Amino acid sequence: MFSNLNEKKLLTLRRNDSNNPLASYSKHVFELDGYEWPSVEHYYQAMKFGDPKYVEKIRQAANPDEAAKLGKSRWHKKRKDWDKVKVTFMTRGTYIKCRTYPEIAEMLMNTGDLHITEVSQYDYFWGCGRDTRGTNAFGTMLMDIRNKLREELELGS
Numbered sequence: 001m002f003s004n005l006n007e008k009k010l011l012t013l014r015r016n017d018s019n020n021p022l023a024s025y026s027k028h029v030f031e032l033d034g035y036e037w038p039s040v041e042h043y044y045q046a047m048k049f050g051d052p053k054y055v056e057k058i059r060q061a062a063n064p065d066e067a068a069k070l071g072k073s074r075w076h077k078k079r080k081d082w083d084k085v086k087v088t089f090m091t092r093g094t095y096i097k098c099r100t101y102p103e104i105a106e107m108l109m110n111t112g113d114l115h116i117t118e119v120s121q122y123d124y125f126w127g128c129g130r131d132t133r134g135t136n137a138f139g140t141m142l143m144d145i146r147n148k149l150r151e152e153l154e155l156g157s
Contacts, residue, residue, distance in 0.1 A: 009113075011114045011115070011116045014120065015118050016065075016068075021103075022107065024064070025039060026040070026097075027039055028040075030043075030097045030100040032096050037059060042058060042064060044086075044093055045067045045071025046067070048086075049076055058070045090137075091141050091145065095145050095148070108146050116142045118136060118138035
């Protein structure tokens with residue numbers, strides 16, 4: 001099923017693995033935009049909407065699965081520019097999580113030059129998809145954050 005993945009030196013992960021600190025579902029609280037977010041997934045899903053009450057409902061969701069479910073609501077209007085800005089919000093949340101938890105930043109930097117792939121049979125945007133031809137935006141985002149953290153370390157930030 002994932003034969004192309006075996007040809008590269010890579011790290012595979014799943015965004016919804018709450019036990020993996022690099023996943024958006026990991027329960028690592030961080031502060032961003034004046035609010036405390038239980039996970040990156042909570043932040044990401046909430047940023048889809050302009051209704052402050054609904055954003056707060058997502059932020060208060062009991063777990064990342066519930067936040068994701070609320071984020072898929074067809075009854076609440078998503079921001080019109082969502083497709084253009086969704087990677088930015090996922091990146092912001094993940095980067096701030098790494099800056100909040102140095103051990104997570106270190107874990108990410110310790111992946112060296114491994115290609116990071118979000119393994120998902122059904123998600124062709126964030127993941128690699130069933131045939132590994134997906135965009136792998138989540139893996140690419142993690143590698144970009146890894147590079148930024150390395151640059152900051154070299155500059156002494």
